[in-house]
Amino acid sequence: MTVKPVRAELTPDSPLPEPLAGLGDAVDVQIRRAPADQGVELAVRLRDGAQSPVTAGARRLAGRDPNQAIRAALREAKQLLETGEVLHPDSPPTTRTTAVNKPLQMATRLGRREGRL
Structure with a gap:
């Protein structure tokens, strides 16, 4: 790099x-x-x-x-x-976890390890 x-x-x-x-x-x-x-x-x-x-x-x-x-x-x-x-993504992305934002929360958490969302 x-x-x-x-x-x-x-x-x-x-x-x-x-x-x-x-x-x-x-x-x-x-x-x-x-x-x-x-x-x-x-x-x-x-x-x-x-x-x-x-x-x-x-x-x-x-x-x-x-x-x-x-x-x-x-x-x-x-x-x-x-x-x-x-720089880190905003946390928490919303005030409460819902079925709609759960995939986004997981992608944001895992994206730090893999490098891309």
Whole structure:
């Protein structure tokens, strides 16, 4: 993911933004200059290596897939570095849960993990 930090220069020696630092030792983070001096590239991958496709699918459905956490942390880190804050959808979207707005509430909750609604 390419990031254009506005406040401080992000280097391989600088501390990681909180969303990425929160992943701990489970991930390997690489920071390098983007081509044509267009910002900084952040690359994050699991240290454990490849996951079994069967268990990865089950974890994803249960909402415990580490790749979902990595994607969410990258999006939040990009927002922090570029704007200084992480934007969240309004909560609660309505004052009470109804049969009509229940799918929207679920999509909003799950969209933070997958990245798109």
